[in-house]
Amino acid sequence: MKQKILVTGGTGYIGSHTVVELQNAGYDVVIVDNLSNSNSDVLDGIEKISGIRPDFKKMDCNDKEGLRVLLQKHPDIKGIIHFAASKAVGESVHKPLLYYRNNIVTLINLLELMPEADIEGIVFSSSCTVYGQPDILPVTEDAPVKPALSPYGNTKQINEEIIRDTIYAGAPFKSIVLRYFNPIGAHPSGEIGELPNGVPQNLVPFLTQTAMGIRKELSVFGDDYNTPDGSCMRDYINVVDLAKAHVIAMNRMLQNKSKEKLEIFNLGTGRGVSVLELITAFEKGTGVKVPHKIVGRREGDIEKVWANPEHANKVLGWTAKESVENTLISAWNWQKKLREKGIQ
Ligand code: NAD
Ligand code: WQD
Numbered sequence: 092m093k094q095k096i097l098v099t100g101g102t103g104y105i106g107s108h109t110v111v112e113l114q115n116a117g118y119d120v121v122i123v124d125n126l127s128n129s130n131s132d133v134l135d136g137i138e139k140i141s142g143i144r145p146d147f148k149k150m151d152c153n154d155k156e157g158l159r160v161l162l163q164k165h166p167d168i169k170g171i172i173h174f175a176a177s178k179a180v181g182e183s184v185h186k187p188l189l190y191y192r193n194n195i196v197t198l199i200n201l202l203e204l205m206p207e208a209d210i211e212g213i214v215f216s217s218s219c220t221v222y223g224q225p226d227i228l229p230v231t232e233d234a235p236v237k238p239a240l241s242p243y244g245n246t247k248q249i250n251e252e253i254i255r256d257t258i259y260a261g262a263p264f265k266s267i268v269l270r271y272f273n274p275i276g277a278h279p280s281g282e283i284g285e286l287p288n289g290v291p292q293n294l295v296p297f298l299t300q301t302a303m304g305i306r307k308e309l310s311v312f313g314d315d316y317n318t319p320d321g322s323c324m325r326d327y328i329n330v331v332d333l334a335k336a337h338v339i340a341m342n343r344m345l346q347n348k349s350k351e352k353l354e355i356f357n358l359g360t361g362r363g364v365s366v367l368e369l370i371t372a373f374e375k376g377t378g379v380k381v382p383h384k385i386v387g388r389r390e391g392d393i394e395k396v397w398a399n400p401e402h403a404n405k406v407l408g409w410t411a412k413e414s415v416e417n418t419l420i421s422a423w424n425w426q427k428k429l430r431e432k433g434i435q
Contacts, residue, residue, distance in 0.1 A: 093117060093118060093119045094117075094118055094119070094167075094169050094170070094345060095118065095119040095120070095121060095165060095167045095168045095169060096113055096118050096119070096120055096121070096168065096169065096170045096171070096172060096341060097121050097123065097161075097162075097165070097168045097170070097171045097172070097210075098110055098113070098120055098121070098122050098123070098145075098171075098172045098174065099122075099123045099124070099152050099171065099172070099173050099174055099175035099197070099201070100123075100124055100129075100173070100174030100175030100176065100216075101120065101122030101123070101124055101145065101147075101172075101174065102122060102124040102126065102129040102130065102131060102133040102134065102147070103124065103128060103129045103174055103175075104129075104274070104284070104285045104286070104330065105174055105216065105271070105274055105330060105333060105334065106122070106124070106172070106174040106175075107129075107133045107136065107137055107283045108278060108283060108330045108331055108333070108334040109172060109174070109333075109334040109337045109338070110122060110137055110141075110145055111137055111140050111141050111278065111283070111334065112331070112334040112335050112337065112338045113172075113337070113338055113341070114137075114141040114143050114145070115141060115338075116338045116342070118338075118341070119146075119167075120145040120146065121145065121146040121147075121148070121161070121165055121168065122134075122145050122146065122147045122148070123148050123150045123152060123158070123161065123175070124147070124149065124150075124175065125149060125150060125151040125152070125175075126149055127177075128177070128178075128288060129286070130286070131147065131149070133283060134147055136278075136282035136283040137282075137283065139280070139282045140278060140280050140282050140283065146165075148161055152175045152197035152200060152201065153192065153193065153196050153197055153200065154200075155200040155203070155204065158200055158201065158204055159204055159207075159208075162204055162207075162208040162210075163208075166208070166209075168208065168210060169210060169211050169212075169345055170210065170211060170212045170213070170214070170341050170344060170345055171201055171205070171210060171212070171213045171214070172213075172214040172216075172337055172341065173197070173198060173201060173213060173214070173215050173216060174216050175197055176193060176194045176197070176216065176246070177189060177190050177193045177194060177243070178243065179243070179292055180220075180240075180241045180243045180244070180292070180391065181241075181292055181391075182243075183241050183242040183243035183244075183246075184241055184242060184391075187242040190242045190243055190246055191242065191246060194243070194246035194247075194250065195246055195249055195250060195253070198215070198250050198253060198254070199253065201213065202253070202254070202257050202262070205262070205263075205264050206262065206263050206264070210264060211264055211265065211344060211345055212264055212265040212266060212267070212341070212344030212345060213254075213264065213265075213266050213267075214266070214267050214268075214269060214337055214340050214341055214344075215250060215251070215254055215266060215267070215268045215269065216269060216271065217247050217250065217251055217268050217269060217270045217271070217355075218244070218247050218270060218271055219270050219271065219272045219273075219326070219357070219359070219396055219398065220239070220240070220241075220243070220244040220247060221236045221237075221239070221244065221247055221248050221251065221270060222234050222235075222236065222237060222270075222396065223236075223237030223238065223239070223240060223244075223393060224237070224393040224394060224395075224396070225237075225396060228363070228395065228396065228397060229359075229361055229363075229397050229398055229399035229400075230357065230396060230397070230398060230399060231357070231399045231401075231402065232270070232355045232356065232357055232402055236248055236251075240391050240393070241391060251268055251355075254266045254268060254353065255353060258352050258353045259353075262352075264352075265344045265349075265351075265352045265353070266344075266352070266353050266354075267340040267343065267344060267353075267354050267355075267356065268353070268354070268355045268356070269336060269337065269340060269355075269356055269358050270355065270356065270357050270358065271328065271333060271358050271359075272325065272326035272327070272328050272357070272358065272359035272360075272396070272397065272398050273294075273325045273326060273327045273328060274327075274328055274329075274330045274333050275294075275295040275327045275328070275329070275330065275415075275418055275419070275422060276295075276329045276330050276331070276413070276418035276419070276421040276422050276425075277330065277421045277422055277424065277425035278330075278331060278421070278425075279331070279421055279424075281421075281424045281425055281427075281428040282428075284421075284422070284425030284426075284428075284429075285330075285422070285425070286429070286434075290306075294366065294369065295327075295369075295419070295422050296422075297309060298369075298370065298373060298381055298422075299373075299422050299423055299425070299426035300426065300435065301381055301382060301383070302373070302377070302379045302380075302381050302423065302426070303426050303427075303430060303435070305435060307382070308382045308383060308384055309370070309381055309382065309383040309384075310383070310384060310385075310386040311366050311367065311370075311383055311384065311385045311386065312366070312386060312387070312388055312389035312392060313385070313386075313387060313388035313389070313392070314367070314385045315388070316388075316394045316395070317394060317395075318365055318394065318395055319365065320365050320367045320368065321367075322365045322366035322367045322368075323365065323366055323392055323393070323394060323395060324363040324364060324365045324394070324395035324396070324397065325363065325364060325395075325396060325397065326359035326360055326361070326362060326363060326364070326396065326397035326398050327360070327364055327369065327415050327418065328358060328359050328360050328411050329411060329412075329413035329417075329418040329421075330418075331413065332411040332412055332413055333358055333411075335409065336356070336358050336403065336407065336409045339407045339408065339409050340356070340407065343407065349406075354406075356402055356403040356406070356407060357398040357399065357400055357402065357403060358398070358400070358403060358409075358411070359397060359398025359400050359411065360397075360398070360400065360411040360415075361397065361398055361399060361400045361401075361411075362397060362415075363395055363396075363397035364415055369415065369419070370383060372415055372416045372419055373419045373422075373423070375416065376416045376417070376419050376420045376423075377419070377420060377423045379423065
């Protein structure tokens with residue numbers, strides 16, 4: 092009998108890739124998504140890859156009663172992966188209340204409903220943003236959480252505290268918090284990938300749109316940082332590698348592989364890559380030049396952050412496998428597919 096998982100935000104970038112890996116691992120999946128930052132066409136892409144069209148319900152996770160009815164309709168849901176959130180750092184500065192409501196109330200709704208629905212565990216999408224600019228690199232899970240630089244980052248910190256306090260108060264379920272570094276790339280099939288609304292804020296989608304000619308030029312936000320080439324450094328992780336970690340985390344909870352009720356893992360490659368290095372890697376891997384110029388620093392950017400992934404490597408038995416170069420090629424293949432479909 093297949094075990095069933097609820098994936099909130101499952102038509103989104105990371106969620107859709109995770110749904111495919113859950114299906115590949117033999118799970119049944121129910122997606123809840125309000126399509127505020129994705130499109131139901133993603134379900135076609137998922138089905139083309141896995142051969143299985145997941146259950147999908149268009150719903151806002153702020154609708155607690157709607158979630159309750161959904162869980163009553165699917166009493167065999169054993170676990171939840173909670174991706175649904177607003178995630179644009181810049182937007183969060185201008186619309187803090189939207190972010191606090193959307194990113195915190197949705198989690199509280201799920202945590203309150205889990206006991207009555209007999210759900211055994213929840214995987215939560217957190218972010219390396221909780222570390223701010225770490226004092227020591229690579230950063231480990233016991234690095235201090237620093238004051239958030241944006242309301243978005245603050246919602247992730249608050250969410251982690253809510254989960255911690257709820258578990259410690261004796262909640263009858265487990266949780267695994269996954270702190271993602273910088274997810275990039277697309278499924279190798281080219282059927283699903285990142286589809287940002289409007290002008291991309293993140294580096295890689297802006298880069299591939301520039302390579303495609305959609306954007307005139309990529310602005311490199313600063314080359315006067317204390318890094319080897321002066322540009323900021325990040326830990327860019329392949330989105331499929333990231334998705335696979337979620338399956339391992341869900342297995343760990345549902346198979347009771349740990350006596351811990353709450354675990355936190357950094358999901359990164361352990362390698363810091365600069366903006367300029369990433370541009371060079373893209374050009375080398377694809378043979379496509381990326382027009383770019385150095386401009387001033389972007390407010391709120393941290394200088395450099397990359398993970399120490401040893402805890403996830405050892406405890407989860409998970410390691411990021413795909414190279415940044417091949418991941419950038421997957422991002423470019425996805426951009427070309429979007430062009431073929433007339434989407435971008
Ligand atoms: P995304 O925007 O592609 O996916 C989020 C999905 O959630 C979208 O499909 C959106 O329509 C849906 N959604 C938003 N609010 C909802 C609500 N109230 N009810 C139902 N559905 C809702 O984002 P993503 O990049 O896939 O990120 C997924 C999760 O991972 C988010 O929680 C994000 O904060 C976290 N995260 C992302 C990154 C990153 O760089 N992409 C890094 C760290 C953490
Ligand atoms: C990466 C690097 C920029 C765009 C953000 C959020 C984080 C998480 C991932 C949700 C930086 C530089 C970027 C451009 C550039 N999201 N850059 N020109 O800022 O590390 O993380 O997305 O959880 O919370 O903070 O990712 O892709 O925006 O930037 O030079 O046009 O690329 O300065 O150094 P970031 P990013």
